[in-house]
Structures are given as structure tokens and as C-alpha cells.
Amino acid sequence: MANPSASTFDRLFDPKTVAVFGSVKRDKIGHQLISQLSSGGFRGSILAVNPKGESPEGYPEIPGFPDLEHTPSAPDLALIAVPAQFAEQVIESCGETGVPFAVVFTSGFSEIGNTEEEERLKNAAERYGVRLIGPNCAGIMDTAAALYASIEVRAVPGKTAFITQSGAVGGAVLALAKISGIGFSKFVSYGNRVDIGEVELLDYLDSDPHTEVIALYLESLQNGRAFMQAVRRVSRRKPVVIIKAGRSASGLRAASSHTGSLAGSDEIFAAMIRQSGALRVPGIEEMLDLCHGLTSLPRIAGNRLAVVTNSGGPGILTSDRAEELGLQVRESPEKLREQLAGFLPGNCAFANPIDLTVEGTREGYRRTLEAVLEAEYDGAIVINVATPFLDSAALARGIVEAAASQKHPKPVAAVFMAGEIVKQGIETLRRGGIPAFPTGERAAFVLSKMYEYFSSAGRTDSSEPGLTAGIEGAHLPFATDAPVPEPDAVAFLELEGFSFPAHRCISAAQQIPEAFRALGFPLVMKVVSPRILHKSDVGGVLLDLRDERQIQEAFADMARRFADRDFRAVMLYRQVTEGLEIIAGIKQDPAFGPVVLAGAGGVLTELLRDSAVRIAPFRREEAGDMLAGLKIDRMLAGYRGAAALDREALVELLVSLSRLAVRYPAIRELDFNPVFVQEEGIKIGDVRIIL
């Protein structure tokens, strides 16, 4: 009845004894599991548990038992494929006999609305301390342990661990990977995730010696913040590659109904990816390509790419894609050209792409690659387009030799096009440890993502857990069951360090002379009333007040007009007339909690649709990155000869907002609209808080 922590999933992935619960007649899932375990070469013992205590059809050597009480010893792992209504009972018996782990393949739970039975399953597991994968999942694999406890295609050994919410996507990935000879260390399909999910698995895989890269297919998250923290921790040492389904409206609809949980906004998910240092890919082909590159190539130190080819066209297509993806395909430096001219024929192109022409030889490839990797380039894509009359294997040998001779290895990705005629060449590359991709475009994608990973390695500290220490969960100084009056909101935010234009709260006419003297003009007057939310719409905002008489009249007028709408006071502000208008604020995301938004304000809001979001809290660096993603960042820098604006002050504001958001979780929404960014400093034009 041990309750193993995340760090001890060892018996889950490397069990001595596995018990298969459920019918073991041919075509039943139980039988398929037996068949997979057995043909996968599992080294431990397999037991079958079913009411009649039958051995599986065709496997007389595997003993059958009617229940766990009759087995010689408690298994480490139960694979459960009984009908949904019996699953709870099986978990109870596992708990009673001390089985620490169970994988529940059975479907028919929350994915079809049967949350009640799922809840019972979950409670039973908790009660007995049995740790669960599933239900409604496709199982697990551990290639090092030769454990194939899954109904999907058996993975070949490799260095990528693949965790998937969808069993079918898992199956498709494994089958596609097999075609390309891409292997896995572990595979986990966790289905409805009543217990063990992506967070614990990430932490476990972080220290798994067989795993160098972790890939995930996600539709929804268990706990967005915990996931983000886990990815941030892990991705410093091992790349985390993520497919998040549900980017579009219909995809999101399907993801939500499919997993029965909230998939959340894709924009905020994208922020999580940036802030945690994960790598996002759109689909499974890209995921496999990237894992292939990450597990077989050395670190890429910069984004300068050399393209070496024996054919112009594919070299150009590769350059096109590489530059679109942020890599640089710079012209060869003079020294390199001279070097190349020393051994390549004169009809070759030396500029980069470097084109050896169809007459490129093993020696040509080897010497060119060696020269290129010694030059300023950070990595290379080598392309060989074959005809039926070309010996691809020889060219592959040249490439392998060049890569092997590097003192400080740089990544070399190969593209051998295409089909039967390059099979020998690709096999030679594989044996030499050089990954081969079907097209140069796909290789360029891989190197661009690797560059993203290695260049952001330092950046992921920017919102580390330490940031939140001591600031979480404070109480707001006002009632949380009513709209926050503007004077209270402004007073509170000033104490928190936010900067408003000079102002006074005026509840009686005799306060006006002092206020006018203190504030100067022009002034803005805004009505204060708990019953008026949209002040402008009802004439509750007056601009450009320039003398005392005007102000007295305006005050009297507002007091009269809003007498029957709980008129309390007016706020008088010194009017801000200068600066770029920005919108900044806080929102609560259902998956990731408090987030901070910033974007173009004023007339540009709708025109530019220019906004950025980050999960709070974060440091200055992240706030700067957030602004760098906005179109209006050009205006902050001093646009068309205008003076530069105080971008640093805006960065400070965003960082402060991010801390405020975490400190006061009761703030459901907060808007500064607009914030005026001036040449020196910023001024908040208006604030709205919703609790």
C-alpha cells in the first residue's frame, strides 16, 4: 500500500511482474496486451487475471488466476481491461494486495459523460494508494525495460520520451516514427488522467537516464501553473517539445468535449511556451523531425546556417524556408570561397547555398563540409539529390567523415532525396549518426527550433518561482462584493507604486478652489458613483476644464444629473495631453491564473489588433520581450524622427502589474486604459478594477 512519489515510478516502467486484468480471448484488449508484452520480449513474469482464471489463448505458458489472492506474489503493475463497471473493484483488489501501479485501458468514463464511475475509480485508487494511468488510455512502453504494455505499434529504442493525452495520436506517432527509424525511451498514453498526469511524468523523466528529449501531445492541462513550473524546470536540461491541439475554434470545441476539461486560450498557452522555454510544434510530422534532430545532433550555438548541395533548386527552397524561420543563410566569407575554389571545380557555386553540382563527390562533400564547419557557420544542411545513376552511399560517407572529424561539433543535418535510390545513402548516414530528413525545408525547421531552444536557455529564468516568494495571497483593502470606487482604486494603486496624474476627490464645492490651485489645468472631471460603470456613455466624463468657474458649474451639473444614481463625488485629474496611448491590464485565465496584457491603445487598438500576454509574475526581461512583440514598439523607440518614449517606465509598469496580479488573486480583472507613455515617465489615464 505504498504511495510512491513521482521520483519512484521505476516499478511502473520496469516491473518484475505484470498482471493483465480482463478477457484474454483472441481479439480482446487483454489478449492484445499479452501478445504485445510477449512479442516485445518482456523479461519479467506475466499473469492473466480473469473470472475463470484462464490462460490467454495461444499462450499456455502464461498462468491464469481468478483473482489476485491466488497469485504467487503481488504484481508491480496491473494492466486493466475489464468493463468500466468492474474497474473500481479491480483497483480495490489491487490496493488490498499491495499492487503499487495500474494502467486502466478501459474506456466509457468521463469521455462519454460517465463522470460518476470515473470518480469512484479515482477515489478507490486514492483510498488504497494505487497510482493510476488512465482510464481510457493506450498504455505505456519502456524500451530499455522491454515493457510494451500498450495496444499501439511497438516503439524501437531511442532517446525521446513521448507522453500523450490521445492514445490514437500516440499510435500514429509511433507508427510514423517506425517508418523513419526514430526511437523512444518511454511512451505514456494517459487518457482521462484521473491520477498520474503530465506534471509528475515530466518531473520523473527529468532524471530518467534513458531520456534526452520529452515530447508531449496535449489537449488540455491538469494544472496550468504546475505544468508551467515543471516545464521550466525540466527544459533547462532537456528539451520539451509540445503539440497543443485546439488552436482553432472548432479544434478547441472538440478538445474541450473530447477531454471533458477546459482547453484554455491558445494565446496564453503560447505565452506559457515562451516563458517556460518549451518548443511548440504544429503537428506530429514536425514533432518527430524535431525529436530526431534534438536526440542526434550537437548543440547549435547561433543561427548562421550553411547549405551544401549538389543541386541548386532544393538548396534555394531550403534557404527560403530557413530565412523565413529566422536562420541566416549569409554569403560565404571571402576566405571560405578561396578555400573552396582550391578543391572544387569552377562551375560550382561558392556563395551559400554552396552547390557542388551533380558531379559532387564523396571527397567534395567531405572537404566542403569541413571547410564550412570551420568557417563562421553554426550548422549545416547537406543536400544530395540523387539520380538512379548516382552512388548516394559514397556521398553519405563523405558527410559522415566530415561530421566525425569536427573538434567542436556543430550540427549537420542531411537531406537525401528521394525514395529507393537513396536508401543505401540514408542507411550510411544513420550508422554514422547523421539524421536524414525528407526535404531541406523540414531540416531547416528542425535547426530553427533547435536554435530557439539553445538561444532561450538563459531566458527561462525570467519568471522563476522565486519571483512569487512572499507576494502571494494578500488581501485587498476594500470590500470584494461591489465595484471598487475610483478614488479607492487610485489610492490603493498609488500605494502599490503606480503613478497617476495629480488628482483630487471632490465631494463638496468648497474643495474646488484648493484643488484648482494645486492641480493647475486643463483638468478632467469624472463622476464617482457605485451605480455608474460606463461613465463616458452617460456624460460622466468632462475634458479640458480650464478655470474655476467652469469647474464649479460642471460639479454642480454632475451632482444634479446623477442625484438619483447614488452620486458620491467627482475625481479631478490634471489632463494628460502628451504620450502614446497603451492599454495594460490583468486577467485571470482558467488554466494559468493571473496574466498580464499589453497592447496598442486609442485609435490604434482596433486597427492594429496589437496585443501581447504573459503569465504573471515575470521580470523586466520578459516585459521587454512582451513589448518587443508589439507593432507599437517601433513608436516607443522614437518613430519617424519623434523623441524616444519612456519604454523603461512601461516595462516597470508591466512588471508591477504582474506582481500585483499574483499578490491579489481576488482581482479578477484590472484595466489601465489608456496609459500615456511620455518622453519621461508614464501616466495612467483611467483605471477599472473588477473583483
Add this chain to the structure above:
Amino acid sequence: MANPSASTFDRLFDPKTVAVFGSVKRDKIGHQLISQLSSGGFRGSILAVNPKGESPEGYPEIPGFPDLEHTPSAPDLALIAVPAQFAEQVIESCGETGVPFAVVFTSGFSEIGNTEEEERLKNAAERYGVRLIGPNCAGIMDTAAALYASIEVRAVPGKTAFITQSGAVGGAVLALAKISGIGFSKFVSYGNRVDIGEVELLDYLDSDPHTEVIALYLESLQNGRAFMQAVRRVSRRKPVVIIKAGRSASGLRAASSHTGSLAGSDEIFAAMIRQSGALRVPGIEEMLDLCHGLTSLPRIAGNRLAVVTNSGGPGILTSDRAEELGLQVRESPEKLREQLAGFLPGNCAFANPIDLTVEGTREGYRRTLEAVLEAEYDGAIVINVATPFLDSAALARGIVEAAASQKHPKPVAAVFMAGEIVKQGIETLRRGGIPAFPTGERAAFVLSKMYEYFSSAGRTDSSEPGLTAGIEGAHLPFATDAPVPEPDAVAFLELEGFSFPAHRCISAAQQIPEAFRALGFPLVMKVVSPRILHKSDVGGVLLDLRDERQIQEAFADMARRFADRDFRAVMLYRQVTEGLEIIAGIKQDPAFGPVVLAGAGGVLTELLRDSAVRIAPFRREEAGDMLAGLKIDRMLAGYRGAAALDREALVELLVSLSRLAVRYPAIRELDFNPVFVQEEGIKIGDVRIIL
């Protein structure tokens, strides 16, 4: 010595006799060609022509001749693989004996800077009326004629004709296609293109009964305008799928040096694609996928897509990509849901994606697809994610049955994932005429491009040749060897129907009173001098002049300040203060000739980087489409409560500019900057013409 026109390439692709020039020793290109022709099952006669008159090694049945004079009759097609310095001579002998077509494989011409030898080759062909493909090419194939006159992988028969500038890309495409069982009608690698190029081939293929789709790989164009016209003609009947390499800076650099010709701006190429109704794809995988879809699927009438799957995850990824590409994955209508609920188990998802779950059967697929295709959807993607224990072939049969039973066929694309375990299923689909794609994302791309093709079929008339009738090549009413003085430019453009603010040209002070009375105020004054190009920079523009004295003083001041810079006069304009600022103009593109540009003006120019370009001339429809692609189009429509602006007048202006551009080819550049678009009408604020 016939000089066949484009319509008689029949003997090129279906020759009775083929002569191979060049060494026919093993490993030589001549020998490879013999081997390809022979194993490809060529039904005509093959001759070898080489100095010793040798038969090819291993092919004693193929006669060898020392020259054409000794052959029994003149061949229809010469395949030339002799060294570059002998190519001219071979062409001459072809010409003298009446060989109508030659394909020159030999390299070492302009692609390595040897333009002189290439010029001699070209001249010889012209002199003798021999039509040439190449040099520096990979040859041609015609699968219907069993002609494999190429060194590349032999294509299987199919309905796509593939024309490629790069032989290697051609080879890669053919090899990749073979893996997926995709076939071709014809293949042409035209290399350096001294004679027959993409334009003539397009016209020929337009009426080729074996060809339904034409695919091109291009790096540069022979004649942009002629190509555009050809694509426009052909694409009304047959889709034209284009890869244009050289989108990026480095790609463009490589494309230009590789082909020795100007590749041209990618933005204008993109305009050509839009205006001609072609389909652009980024790379060869996308090209093959799309040709596969276009040659095997019926027309798609709209963009409403149904996704039918046996697994949630891949269905979601497919929806995501489909919506990103402009397809709609709408929720199933109530009626369809009821229908589905009548025969599918309750745990299936009916919303779209429609998820049959892993228990989906042949009957389930068949009935679901039938119901979906009868509902409001315009096409469907059907996904089957297999496990090793699922009979994919049965599901494939269900899909084939449903597609076959349609009275009004809609496209059904299949995705069977993945590997060995779905091979049977994919074979069943192939026999049933249903294309299978490796992922749903790729199938979504294909359907989105098919929708682009079929929905734009009407649009491509918008700039038909008739538009230019009678307007081309007029002479400008001023000297073309000096900058055009502003008064002359304005007078000329007013005659052409363009509308400027009220104005006077003032060369003497006594003209001012009348001008002031006629124009009203405020006024703008601009210096007129052939020596001043940038008037604002030297204080040659004065704004907001409001009385006669001010104007007199300003005139005197300008006359004095610019006395030594050939002061001629000033222009006085009524100042325009209202309206949205737009930039519009004409430029000459080296590949496509006159083009029209439009974009955001004033302070938004740099911020939005918002511009569009179209090849002139064009109709209102195209101008409207051009504006629709601009961000500021939202402002034209009446932005944030402002009144709508006169978009129609701007459309007229662009159409007029496009006609002007064609009428006066001597205009190298013309800028209206800004044009003020007002609630009624537009006003041109400034004009500059460069001849």
C-alpha cells in the same frame, strides 16, 4: 526544317525515332538515356550517334552511326549529351537533316558563365529551325508514349504534367511521387531554356488530353507578362500549381546566380499568382499532395469541411489546420446529429469533428460519410488511426462505398495513419479512387487550395488581355530626358482624369490676387524648379497660407531663395485638411512590367508596413481585392464610428493608374503621396513622375 509551333510538340513527346548523341559507354549520360528509354518500353526506334558509330554497351540491338547522314531516316527527336563545345555542331547537323526537336542534356553553358557557347547553340537552333529543350537539363518524359528521355527516376503514368527549371528538383519530385504512387502525364526539365520554355509548354499542355493538372517549379521567368497571360488562359480549364523558389534574400541570390537570370520580387510574383488564378505551394511535398488531390477528387463547391475520425486527437489537429487555412469546420446541424444518433453508439462525438471512436466500423464510416456528404458540408476528410489490431481495409471499403454512392460528388480525402499496419487500407482506397494523405493537416492543405482554385475561377477574368486593347504604348506630352515639372505633370494627369485640389501656377506676383480669389484658403505653396527634387527638404513647401499678403511675401521669398537654382514658378494649391492618407503609384518591374502599388500613407506608412501590389492593367474588382488586403481598409469602411470614406473613388483611382501605367510605358515611376480619401471623393496631395 520545319519550325513547329507550340501546338505541334506532338513529335517531341511522341517521336517515332530517337537519336542519342554522345558517348554510350557505361556510366556516360548517353548510356543512361539508352538504358532509360529501353527499360521504359519505348515503342519507336532508338539510334546511337557517336564518332565511332558504336552501339551502346550492353545493347547490341541498338544501331550506332557516326553521323546523321548515315541513319536510315531523320529522327524526330535528338537527345544530345556531347561535350559543350560540340553541341552547336550537332544541332547544325540535326538542322541539315530535318530533325525537328532536340533535348540538350549537356551542361557547361550560361550556368557557369559560358554565355558565348550558349548563344552559339541558340543561334544554330534558330538558323535551322530546330526546337530545343535545355541545355543543362534532365530531359523529358511522356508516360502515355512510354518515352523516358531523361536521367531521372521513371514516372508512373498519371494526370499531372510537371515542368521544372531545375532537373534535380524534378528528380526529387519524381522519386518522392513514386513512393506515394503519384503519377505524371509528362515531365519536362528545361534547364537553361534557350528556346522552349514554360510559356509554350503551358499552351501545349492546355490541350493535352492526358494532362489534367500542370505543376511548375520555377526559379526565374522568360517573360513575366507572357507567362501570366498563359497561366491565366490555362488555369481556367486546368489548375496550374507553382513552386517559385527564391522567396528569401539568400534564396533569391542563389536563384539569380543559378539560372543566370533575374528572379524578380516575390511580392509581385505573388500578385501574378492572384491575378492569374494559379495555385502557389511552398515546397515539393505540398505540390505532390495538391496534384494528388486535384487529379483524383471532384470539384469542391464551398469551404465547409466535415472531419470524420475514429480518434479525437488527429481530428482536432486537422480542424486546427483547416481553420487556419480558411476552411470552416462548423458544428453539425441538428438534423445531421439526429441522423448520426440513429446508427452510431452514444459515446461517439457528433459535433464535427465527428468521432466514431476506436470502435468505428466499416458500416459506421459508410453511413456517417453518406450522411455528412448529404448535409451542408462541401467536402470531408476521413481519418483512420489504426492499431495493429484493427482491420483498416474494412474501414477503407466503407469510405470507398460512401464516396461511390454520391449522386453529386463532393471531395473525400482520406488519412490512414500510419505505417505498415494501414498498407492494406491505403491500397483499398487507391483502388477505390480515394486519395490518402499522411496526416489530416496535409489533407486540409489540399482541400483549402482546391477551394482557392474553384472559388477564384470567376475572378481571373479581372485583368484579361482585352483590358489593354488600344491603350498600350502612347507617347507622353513632355520631354522624357528630364524631370517632369509639377505644373506639366498635374496638367497631364488632369487630362487623364485624375483629380487634384484647385490650383494655379504662379510665375509672376501680379497673378496672385486672381489666384487667391479663385482658390480660397488655406493654401499650400510649392516651388517649381527642374533642379529641386526634394522640395520639403530645402524649404520649398509652405503650408497654411491664409491671406494675400502672406502669399505675396512667400512668393517673393521663394523667388529670392531659389534664384540661383533655376526658379521657374510656384504652384498654389487649396490645402486639403481632411481625409485618410494613402500612397498610390506605378512602378516598372523587370519581370512583369508596369505594376500599381497602394498602401497606408502619412504616419501609418512605416508603422503598418501596409501595402499591396498588382500587375497592371486591372479592373475594379481586382482593385477592390487589393484594398481588401490592406489593414487600413478598415479605416476606409468607417472606423470606430467615423463616417465611411469614398472607397469607390480610390478603387477608380487605382484602375486609372493601372491603365495609365500600360498606356505610357515611359513612366518609370509615379507616386501620389499622399492621396486624401474623403467622405466624398479623393484629392491627390502631391505627385512625382520619374521617366
